Amino acid sequence: MSRPPKARIRQSFERAAPTYDAAAIVQRRICQHLAAALPATPAPARILDAGSGTGYARGLLHGHWPDAEILALDLSTAMLRRVDGDCRRLAGDLEQLPLANASIDLYWSSLALQWCDLAAALGEARRTIRGSGRLALATLGPHTFHELRHAFAGVDEHRHTLAFHSAETIRATSNAAGWSTVDLEIRPETLHYPDLRSLLRAVKAAGANQLGDGRRSGLMSRAALARVEAAYETLRTPAGLPLTYQIIYLHAQPCPTPAS
Numbered sequence: 196m197s198r199p200p201k202a203r204i205r206q207s208f209e210r211a212a213p214t215y216d217a218a219a220i221v222q223r224r225i226c227q228h229l230a231a232a233l234p235a236t237p238a239p240a241r242i243l244d245a246g247s248g249t250g251y252a253r254g255l256l257h258g259h260w261p262d263a264e265i266l267a268l269d270l271s272t273a274m275l276r277r278v279d280g281d282c283r284r285l286a287g288d289l290e291q292l293p294l295a296n297a298s299i300d301l302y303w304s305s306l307a308l309q310w311c312d313l314a315a316a317l318g319e320a321r322r323t324i325r326g327s328g329r330l331a332l333a334t335l336g337p338h339t340f341h342e343l344r345h346a347f348a349g350v351d352e353h354r355h356t357l358a359f360h361s362a363e364t365i366r367a368t369s370n371a372a373g374w375s376t377v378d379l380e381i382r383p384e385t386l387h388y389p390d391l392r393s394l395l396r397a398v399k400a401a402g403a404n405q406l407g408d409g410r411r412s413g414l415m416s417r418a419a420l421a422r423v424e425a426a427y428e429t430l431r432t433p434a435g436l437p438l439t440y441q442i443i444y445l446h447a448q449p450c451p452t453p454a455s
Contacts, residue, residue, distance in 0.1 A: 199357075201288065204310050205270045208248075211402030212273035216249055218400035221384045221440050223251060226305050228382065229333045229444060230255040237327065239263050239300030245289050245320070245332075246270075246307020250278030256303065266299070268292070270310075290315040294323045304332040313360055317372035324449050330374060335359045336381060336441035343438070346391075346427040350419050362443050374447040382442050387435035391424045394436055 198204075208215075230252070238260045244252050247267035256265055257280075265282040268289075269275050275284045287293045289304070289311045302320045320330055337359045360368075362381055369376055388394035415423075427436055 198310060198312060201270065208269075208271040208402040209273040211400060212249070212271060212277060214400035215274070215402060216251075216277070218397050219248070219251070221386060222248070222306055222401065224384055225333045225440075225442055226252050226255055228442075229303075229305055229331055230259065232378070232380075232444070232446060233259055233301075233331060234329075235259065237300075239328070241299045242266065242301040242303055243268060243292075243294070243299045243323070244282075245292075245302060245304040245316075246310075247278060248274050250275075250280070250282070252303060252305060253278065253280055253282055256301075263301075266294075290319060292319045292323055296322055297325045299323050300325055300328045302328065302330045302332070304334075306333060306335065308332060308334040309357060309359055313365065313368050314372060317369050317374065321373040321449055326449060326451075328449060329377075330369075330445065330447040330449075333442055333444050334365065336443045337361055338383070338439065338441035341439060342427065342430050342436070345430065346423045349426060350422050359441075360443075365443055365445060369445060369447055370450075373450050375450045376445065376447050378444075378446040380444040382444065384440045384442055386438050386440075387432065388438065389435050391420075391427050391436060394427075394438055398438070 241264045242256055242260070243266045244250070244256070245268055247253070247269045250267050253265055253267065256263065266285055267275060267278045267282050268285040268287050270286070270288060272286050275286060278284055285293055289307060302324055308316050324330065339359050362379060366376055366379055386397070388397065430437060
C-alpha cells in the first residue's frame with residue numbers, strides 16, 4: 196500500500212500547525228482512550244511520542260509517570276515548536292528513528308502510522324524498544340471517512356481519502372516485525388457538522404486533507420461541489436453531517452529475542 200511522499204505530508208502538517216489544536220477534537224479523544232488503557236507498572240524511564248504533533252499526549256503520559264523522560268518526535272518542525280513543557284523535541288521520520296537500539300521503554304504513537312510504511316515503522320519501533328518495553332498505538336482503519344467516499348463516489352474518480360490498513364493487516368504486520376500482540380481494539384469516533392464546507396475545513400485544519408496518489412490537483416467546480424453536498428445530505432442525522440474515524444488501538448510487547 197503506497198503512502199504519500201514525505202515532503203507532501205510534512206508540508207500539509209506545517210500548514211496545519213497553527214489550526215491543529217482547535218480542530219483536533221477526535222485526536223484528543225483518541226489520545227485519552229489510548230492513555231486510559233496503559234498499565235501503571237512497570238513505570239517507563241523513557242517514552243517516545245512518535246508523531247507527537249503539538250504534544251497533547253505529553254500531559255497524559257506525565258500524568259501516569261511524572262518522572263519519565265519524554266521524547267517528542269514529529270516530521271513537522273512547525274508542530275514541534277508548539278510542544279509545551281519539559282521534553283526533548285526531535286524532527287524525524289517514524290520509518291528511520293534517530294534513536295539507538297533498545298533505547299526506549301514505551302513507544303507511543305497516536306494517529307501517525309497511517310502516514311507511514313507500516314512494516315518499516317513497526318520494525319523501527321521494535322528496534323528501539325527495550326526487552327521489557329511496550330508499544331501503545333492508535334491508527335486509522337478502512338472505515339474511516341466512509342461518508343466522504345460515499346459523497347464523492349458519483350462525482351469524480353479522484354481519491355479523497357488515504358487507503359487505511361485493516362486490523363488484520365496491522366496485527367499480522369506487528370507480529371512479523373517482532374511484536375507479540377497483547378490487545379487490539381476497534382472503536383469508532385464520529386463528529387457532526389452543520390454543513391459540508393465546515394466539515395471539509397475541519398479536516399483540512401487538522402492536516403488530514405488530500406495527500407495520496409490520485410488526489411484532485413485543481414479546484415472542484417460549483418456544479419460538482421453541489422452534487423457532493425447533495426450526496427452527503429442523504430447521510431444527515433439530527434446531529435448534523437457525520438464524519439467517522441475508525442480507530443484501531445494496539446497494545447503490544449516485544450517478542451522475546453531467541454538465545455544465541
